Amino acid sequence: MVNKKEIIKRLAKACVVCGKKIKVILYKDRTYYGGHYFGRILKMAEYWECPKCYW
Secondary structure (H helix, E strand, C coil): CCCCCEEEEEEECCCCCHHHHHHHHEEECCCEEEEEEEEEEEECEEEECHHHHCC
């Protein structure tokens, strides 16, 4: 039996560095896939980077 993660939300974000669209999947266990999250900036905007800019 394969243990699958339960998806709770799919988001469309933009990379702060290059502006590329990022498709992010949020799971019930509070993990995510599709980008790199660095937190909030000035309590309003979220800082996301695409994998290419991150590496």
